[in-house]
Amino acid sequence: MLNNKIIKKLESVVGREYVITDDNELIVYECDGFTKEKHKPEAVVFPADTEEVSEAVKILYNEKIPFTARGAGTGLSGGCLAVYGGVIICLTRMNKIIDIDFWNRTAVVEPGVINLLISEKISKNGYLFAPDPSSQQVSTIGGNVAANAGGPHTLKYGSTINHILGVEVVLPDGTIEQFGGKIEDTNGFDITGLMIGSEGTLGIITKIIIKIIHLPEGYETFLAVFETMDDATSTCSEIISSGIIPTAMEIIDDVMINALEKAFKFEFPKNAKAVVVIEIDGIKKGMARIGEKITNICTANNAREVKTAKNDEERDLLWLVRKNAFGAIGRIATNYFTNDATVPRTKLPEMLKFINEIGIKYSLTIANTFHAGDGNLHPAVMYDETDTDQVERAFRASEEIMKKCVESGGTISGEHGIGFYKKGFMHWIFSEEDLKFMKNIKKIFDPDRLCNPGKIIE
Amino acid sequence: MVGQTFLSDQVKVLSENQKIMNKGEINYDLILGCIHCGLCLNNCPTYIELGLEMDSPRGRIYLMRALSENRINPSESLFRHIDLCLECRACETACPSGVKYARLIEETREILEPQKKYGSFKKFLKSLVYEKIIPSQKRLLALFWFLWFYKKFGIQWIVRKLKILKLISKRLYEAEILLPDIPRPSKRKLIRELMKPTRKRRYRVGFFKGCIMEFMFIDINIATVNVLLKNGCEVITPENQVCCGALHIHGAKTNIAKELAKKNIETFEKLNLDAIVANTAGCSVVLKEYPELLKDEIDYYVRAEIFSSKVKDISEFLYEIQINDKFSEVSMRVAYHDSCHLAHGQGIIKEPRELLKMIPGLELIEISESDLCCGSAGIYNIIHPEMAKRLLKRKMDNIHSTGAEAVVCGNTGCIIQLLKGAQNNLKVFHTVELIDMAYKNNKI
Known part of the structure; x- marks a missing residue:
């Protein structure tokens, strides 16, 4: 006590x-x-x-x-x-950007720095911190590292883990250790890798050495409108299998479009079942050709129309709307939660049908806004927390969706972490031996189970 | 028939609202509008400065909810976090779910007010200012004559030297420091009740002059009227208009605000106006929300709707009527500061910038965090001087680092605050002053 x-x-x-x-x-x-x-x-x-x-x-x-x-x-x-x-x-007070090294494309930041502020600070020099979870305007880099956060642009650039070179950690007994450094260090055990995504259960991260990348020369952002979810998901699979790696490929379904329309008056096309936001970036030369190929695939999959963002303002607005999607759920419900289960892309059409059936089975509204390119679903199950029966149903619904994802060769989390909510489902994807092994690792760092106890595997 | 149904619906809604109001509770449905996503956090000045969840919009709503559900009881700590909010409404701009935060915080303050223990002097001062002085034009005039004498004849010098006010009240002391030079109060007579444009009349406009603006910055009011006249407006400035009620709403004195609102509606509604123009964002935002304020007043609700539909901020109005752009050059590097009640309260961001860009020679500079509160927030800088000073420093650093010669904004409170923070001859203007300057070809 x-x-x-x-x-x-x-x-x-x-x-x-x-x-x-x-x-x-x-x-x-x-x-x-x-x-x-x-x-x-x-x-x-x-x-x-x-x-x-x-x-x-x-x-x-x-x-x-x-x-x-x-x-x-x-x-x-x-x-x-x-x-x-x-x-x-x-850690909100530890919010300093300690050092930016443009020549070596690294920066050292404290964990309380807001993700977006890093990119805002370096963008005028032509640089960017690539991981961009939708919460990036408020979430801290420390939290991003702890959860190994993703984001729309993970498709091309990878998750947070791909952009971290090293971390300084206060271990559960209070000793300060630094793992990794300003250069890629592949010698010895990859403790940095172990720390990232460990959700603060192995220690408290107090400094982070990040990679920063050059801003791409150009962007091309498309909004494809579909009459059915099937067509939208098939389009995403086909784009990837055609050899194109878009920077981001996001699907927003009709329920979410409705909420976003109320919030932003974006003027999404009426009566669409799903829209797909597709972005490519890189060297401008050649982008038109790839853009044309994407448009053709969309059209071949019955896209009603394919719009292109005409300028940076239109692109920014589109991303603002997409990244605020979950925040806009208050327009249509009082509570929601989402899991972030992931399936192989080819299973997306099947999964979306299943989610729809689950919504009907439990008589709940479920909105889908997700990273289609990664097969990373975000079924937002809406409920009213004053109605205990509804809460119960909502949780069962979410659980069933996750289970189905695992059965389809997927997993229970793509980017939000396991935390408290999903720890009970870890045995779906890991054997008893696997879990025991992880517990042993935890024991080495934190034998007294003091550091963020009751999460992931406990 | 249609009219009748409409009216009976109104009455139904009103009586339901009355029920909620009578119970003295915070509107629970509005609280439930917050889904706790936290996307507001980094728009909130107090959260940015302190990093405390209790001093964030999400945290405050969480406290309101806990209070409504009787999970917590009113306490000093609760008052502190609820009161530290500047009500800048930047969280409303950020909130994708459209939570009506300002209304929630006002209701919460109103409910908590009777539970606070004030010293008798503070109580006296509060009721004197809110109930006696501000609602009365005559008393306001008397107050400002007093302040004018106070400044003009060296009394201020003595008071400041002897630090008399610090002994009486810390708040009064803070307020006194903020006091800018005051023009002779009789200068207000330069704005006559009816002023006609020299050219053809395009609009008949009512001018809402704002209490503080009229007595502290009469030149801005004169500039406003000049600009309106230059744009073919017949300007009516009714003598018996009163304070908009903003300070009362923020100070948990809604009942007085309602009476002031009724008086303003009565005054302006009989003038047959095309628009009611205000040049103080803090006023125009409240004037636009009279229907919300008077939602449970059967005799006034519909009239408030009509009144508020005509209210325009000066920059909004000039932009909409396509301003007369016969400008001469004003050669100046100017930084623009977004007043909260203009940008967040009314969504007026583009209009003043577009107007300023039309002035030849004027270079408009964007500053970092331009829509972050400067710490003025009505009388916040008097009640919470520490937080106000932190925010002012942040604002001034952002302005001074651009090397601008002047900063321009659209609200009285901001102007007082920015004047206090301005260094190295940085000038502070209202948007309309620069427009007026461009008409007059004044060289600075």
Whole structure:
């Protein structure tokens, strides 16, 4: 239990104003973007730098009090819930970009830096940080690394893990370690790789060395409109199998179009069953030819029309609308949650049909906005949390969808992490031995199970 | 028949609203509109500065919900987080779900107000300002004559030297620091109740002059009227208009705001106007929302709808009527600051920029975080001087780093705040002043 003595110690590390223990304040830290589960921490501390994180962790380690790192709290699988109470270590104050090295195309950032701010800061020099989860305007790079976040442009550029060179970590006993560095270091064990996607269960990441890339010379962004979901998904499969790798390929279904229309008045074509946003980037020369090929594939798959963004403004607006999709669900429902199960692209038509059937079976509305190019689904199941029966149905529906994805050769998560929500489904994709092995790794780092306990495999 | 159905529907809606209002609860349905995605966080000035969930829009709504569900009780910490909100409404711009945050925070403050314990002096001061001075044009005039004397005849110098106000009240002290030079209050008579354009009349326009604007920045009002006249508007500035009620709404005194709204509606509705133009964003946003304010007033709701449909911010109006662009050169590098109640409250972002770009010689500079609050927020800079100062510093750094000669915006509060932060001869203008300058060919 957290007592006054320990609180005093924490206050002496981070400063009195940066420790929260008031019940009325703690309540806002009881959940993240996954609101179904609520676990109120006993305190929240806001360290200013690595040393303060380390000192705070040492205190908690000695007192055997669980602790959980948190960034902006936009996660969708309850990864930063204080499941066993204890202390939340919130890293929003550690929001400095420490160093940008254009020559070597790297940057060193603190975990509380907002993803989008990195790209905004370097774009005038012609650079970009490629991972772009839809929450990038608010989510922190620390959270992105912890969840190994994806985003629409993952299709060409890969997930967060492909853009991280090294991390500085405060281990569960408070020691500070750095893994990786400014150059690709392939020697020894890839601990950086182990840290990325470990959702703060192996330590707290306090610095991140990221790769930055050159902005492409040009973009071409298409919006293809379809009468059926089948045609939309087949188009995506065919584009990839034709050898083209678009930068992004996203499908938005009619339910989501309706919500987005209310939010942005974007003027999506009426009565469309699905729209596909397809983007290519690179050297301008040759893009017209690829663009033509994409348009032809769309048309051959019965696209009603294929529009092209005429300028940067139109492109920006299209992406703004796409990236705000989940935020717009409040226009049509009071609660939702989404899983991020993934299937091989060729199974998409079948899966979308299945999702539709599940919606009917449980009489729930399900909206689909997803990274079609990666086969990464996002069925947003809507419910009203004041209706316990509906909550129950919604969860069963989501579970069935995930199960079907696994049966179709897919997996339960593509980018949001396992967190608290999906840990019960890990045995669908891993054997007992696999899970035991992972637990052993966790034990090496955190024998007392203090560091973000109750997540992923516990 | 149609009219009757419409009216009976209205009455039904109103009586339902009345029920909700009478219970003194925060509108729970509006709270449920927030799905907790957090996309608002980084638009919120207090969250950007502090990184605390309780000081973010999502966190505050979460607190409101917990309060409504009796999961928490009112406490000092709750008051603090609810009060620290600037009500800049940047979160409304960010929110894809269209949560009506401003209405929620106003309702919450109204409900919490009776539970707060104020000292007797603070209570007296609050009721004096909100209930006695602001609603009365005569008392306002008297106050500003006093302030004019205070500035003009060296009393200010003595007060500041002896730090008298600091002994009486920290708030008064902060307010006094903000006080800009005040023009002689009689200058307001230069704007006559009816002013006719020299050329053919195109529009008949009512001018909402704004309390603070009239007494502190009468030149901006004069510029506004001049520009309207240059655009073929007959300008009527009714003498018996009153404060729009913005300060009362923000200060949890909605009942007074309602009375002020009714008076303004009565004053303007009989004038047969094409538009009602205001040059203070903080006023125009409230004037546009009178129907919301008077939703449970059967006699006024429909009249408020008609009134508000005519309200235009000056930049919005000039842009829509296709401004007379016989401008002369104004050679100046100008940074544009988005006033919250213009950009977030009314979505007016493009209009003032387009107008300014039409002025030959004027170079319009975009600043970083141009739509982040400057910390003024009505009287916020007096009540929460620390946060206001942090935001002002952030704003001024963003402006000064561009090397602009002047900063331009469309709201009184911002102008007072920016004047306080301006260094190195940085000038502060209202959009309409630069337009007026371009008509007059004034060389600076």
